Amino acid sequence: MIHPSYSVLIVDDTPEDRMMYRRFLAHDPDASYTFREAGSADEGLALCREQAPDIVLIDFILPDEDGLNLLESLLAEFGSARFAILMLTGTGSEDVAVEAMKRGAHDYMVKSVALEQRLIIAIHSALGKVALEQKIEQQRLDLEASNQRLQDALGAQQASADQLRLALRAAQMVTWEWDIPSRSLQWSAGFEERVGVSPDVLGGDFERFFGLLAPEYRELTQQRLEQAIVSGTLDEIEFRVHAPDGGIIWMSASGYLQHDAQGAPKRLIGIVMDITARKQAELELRQREHEYKMLVENAPDIIARFNSDLQHIYVSPTVSRATGMPKEAFLGKTNRELGMPDAQCDLWDVNLSAVFATGQPRRMEFDFQTPEGLHYYQATIVPERSADGTIETVMSVARDITDYKTVERHLRFLADSSVGLAGSLDPLAMLTHVAKSAIAYYGEACTIDLADQNEIRAVAIAHHDPNIVAAFTEMRQRYPVRAESSHPVAQVLKHGQTLVVDTIPQHIFTDNTYDSEHVRMLHALQPASFLMVPLIVRGRAVGVIGLYALGTPRHYSHDDLTTLEELSRRVALALDNAQLYQEAQEALREREAFISIASHEIKNPLTSLLGRAQMLQRRLARLPDPGRAQDDAEIIVSQGMRINSLLTDLLDVSRLASEQLTITRKRLELTELVRNAVANLQASSPNYRIALTAEDSPLWLEGDAGRIDQMLLNLLGNAIKYSPECGIVYVDVRAVQNTAQIAIRDEGVGIPADALPHLFKRFYRVSRASVQQVSGSGIGLYVVNQIVQGHGGTISVASTEGVGSTFTVQIPLTQ
Structure with missing residues (x-):
């Protein structure tokens, strides 16, 4: 079997996604594709x-x-019937989905693991829509061409009539003369040119001329001639002549009677003309009219024409299928006289009157209750003008857009459900939102069950009536679904397949009730039909979305089924993401707990080690010639202090992750804290100079002195680390409006511009070689930022490579 081949243009800036579409479409069993990107x-x-x-x-x-x-550009340049257009995106949005469909996209899809089958189905559906649109567009073009040919034929007919009048004036027509007593027939010059038969062929014999006539016209022509002898006038008569070459010539003849001196009929004289072209034009015109009628009568759209009183003067047969009324019932009546709802009558009256008044086409949408159910239509209303430009009638073409509205409704439902799925990582909140969205769309009871080992729990139940929700909930709590039973929920979980039952058979109730009270509760709810789809996570059915029609059975359409299955895929993905998130959060908590415990366990022996090392350092200092041992002791103390600082930062990161970093607020004076920090760091960094500028007036704030000191030492230490040997670090403390501002500036290597937005992220280290040469953990500035934010303040940085950096901290002052 030969499958059709289609050319595909993929417009996507992500190579992986383009390759994914190629791979998906390669699995299409019914078509092959060529690609451009x-x-x-x-x-x-x-x-x-x-x-x-x-x-x-x-x-x-x-x-x-x-x-x-x-x-929009493609539709404006190529039209909607040139090719199928599908919109795809990584994140769904109701507004985007609706806007894409309104602007003319044939479908809209969200990129997901379930895209493959959906993409293939959507492409075939879109190609079908395009084919239909192309067919309708071709019908419209054929209709316009037919109308043009009709106009051309009418123009040619008028021109022919004008030429006839000119010929008569100029005596250019072929004349004939029939002598009645002798029955001889004579023709004027031009007979052969105009009639196609030489007079010599006839020899002036009237009977031989009659022999050229088509048999069906001989008797009629003879009767008309006899009537002319009596009446004195031969009105125009048309007949066909068989030419010697086998062709057919249409002729038109007219004349009048002449009498002899005694008043007896003597001769008939007149003119004859070849009307073959006119007859062919009339035949073609009738054919075009028939084609036009066939197009209109068989078009899927409802075509109607209205006069200025808004009465129907024509309706196509399609109206009978839409209304159940014969089309003849519409003629001569307005919509209101036909008993249409007032709202629809008002809508039609407004738009029809506007077209008559302005001459501008109008477009409107309306719904109508057909014998097949509620359908949606889009009507285009255009004026029909007479030759002088006056609007005599208007024509409307109403197209059934129920399928488009259904797609739009499906997209809105899925988009609304997706909002709830994307807005929370709490499975219960997500499923509750989905259940409520489902009843808004389907108008029925909805339950969502999850399987947990051998237990099946109804985690979400929704219905418009709270009493039904309460009754459903009580029944499911008192009589849970057994995993090993034949209950429909258990069977869907077991087999992982959709289950549709339009009318619930009695044995389902009999086989799955516990006792008489259970039977009573079921009868009170009156479940009549159900549609259930599984929630498949990583190949395993973990739950079921169920819809129940209560009281009256319902037939679930293919659209109902595909929409709910698409919803189940989205819900399953969201559940999987929520589970992965919870597992990731638990792993993070375990990691932070490990870091905290490990840091504590290391810090205790490290403190003892540092104490011993510092004691050794002091003893060596008292020796007259300590030698290399003094340098070794200094290195041990320095590196021990560095490890201690790193452990402090790790503990703070752990506390921040677990929200246990404490800020103990007390009233304190900031300038004095800065002076102490500068003095301490200056003493330990004799090769650098720290220049402090501070206002005389005190800067009071509510804060944690230990944490602020930690922040200052970190920023000052960084400024010294990245400054050149014997460099200067500038510190400025002042009040700026209602905040205390600390600016620390160095003249070091600077920070690359692309690194500035990431500088306060946890474990971030600048990748430039000039910066990497300086050791660091990448957590110090993260802790500094958290301390500043904990005091209600802000921190910013400005830097130029090769010039230096300035860190600015602002903390609110005490009022």
Whole structure:
């Protein structure tokens, strides 16, 4: 079997996604595809101009503009019937989905692991829609061409009549003369040219001329001639003549009677003309009229024409299928006289009157209750003008857009459900939102069950009536579904397949009730139909979404089924993500707990080690010639202090992660704290100079002196580390409006501009070689930022490579 082949243009700036679409479509069993790719909207538009594809896949987010603008450009340049357009995006949005469909996209999809089958189905559906649109567009073009030919034929007919009048004036027509007593027939010059038969062929014999007539016209022509002898006038008569070459010539003859001196009929004289062209035009006109009628009568749209009183003067047969009424019932009546709802009558009256008044086409949408159910239509109303430009009638073409509305409704439902799924990582909150969205869409009871080992729990139950929710909840709590039972929920979980029952058979109730009270509760709820789809997570059914029609049975359509299955895929993905998030959070908690315990365990022996090392350092200092031992002791103390500082930062990071970093607020004076920190660091860094500038007036604030000192030592230490040997670090403390501001500036290597936005992230280290040469853990500035934020303040940095950096801290002053 030969499958069709389609050309696909993929407009997506992500190579992985383009490769994913190629891979998905390669699995299509019913078609083959060729591909071209574009990484931007401009490139995609250029490729379409170069060679129009059959299918265009557009990513919503493109580097030069969004996918909606490209969609609009394609439709404006190529029209909606040229190729199928599908919009894809990494994150779903109701507004985007609806806007894409309104602007003319044939479908809209969210990129996910379940995209493959959905993409193939959507492409085939879109190609079908395009084929239908192309067929309708071709019908419209044929209709316009037919109308043009009709106009041309009418114009030619008018021109022919004008030529006849000119010929008569100029005596250019072929004349004939029939002598009645002798029955001889004579023709004027031009007979052969105009009639196609030489007079010599007839020899002036009337009977031989009659022999050229088509048999069905001989008797009629003879009767008309006899009537002319009596009446004195031969009115125009049309007949066909068989030419010698076998062709057919249409002729038109007219004349009048002449009498002899005694008043007896003597001769008939007149003119004859070849009307073959006119007859062919009339035949073609009738054929075009028949084709036009067939197009209109068999079009899927409802076509109607209205006069200025808004009465129907024509309706196509399609109206009978939509209303159940014969089309003849509409003629001569307004919509109101036909008994249509007042709201629809008002809508039609307003739009029809506007077209009559302005001459501008109008478009409107309306719904109508057909014998098949509620349908949605889009009507285009255009004026019909007479030759002088006056609007005599208007025509409306109403197209059934129920399928489009259904798609739009499905997208809105899925988008609304997706909002709840994306807005929370709490499975119960997500499922409750989904259940409520489902009843808003389907208007029925919805339950969502999750399987936990051998237990099946109803975690979400929704219905418009709170009493039904309460009754459903009580029944499921008192009589839980057994995993090993034949209950539909258990069977869907067991087999992982959708289950649809339009009318619930009695044995389902009999086989799955505990006792008479259970039977009573079921009968009170009156479940009549259900639709259940499994929640598949990593190949395993973990739950079931169930819809129940209560009281009256319901037939679930294919659209109902596919929409709920798509919802189940999204819910399953969200549940999997929530589970992964919870596991990740637990792993983070375990890691932070380990860091905290390990840091504590290391810090205790380290403190003892540092104490011993410092004691050794002091003893060596008292010796007259300590030698190399003094240097070794200094290195041990220095590195021990560094490890101690690193452990302090790790403990703070752990406390921040577990929200246990404490800020003990007391009233303190900031300038004095800064002076002490500068003095301590200056003493330990004799090769550098720290220049402090401070205002005389005190700067009082509520804060933790130990944490602020930790912040200052970290910032000052960094400034010294990244400064050149014997460099200067500038510290400025002052009041700025209602805040105390500390600015620490160095003249060191500086920080690359691309690193500045990430500087206060945990474990971030600048990757430049000039910075990497200085040791550090990447957590100091993270802790500093958390301390500043804990005091209600802010920290910022400005830096130029090769010039230096300035860190500015602002903390609110005490009022």
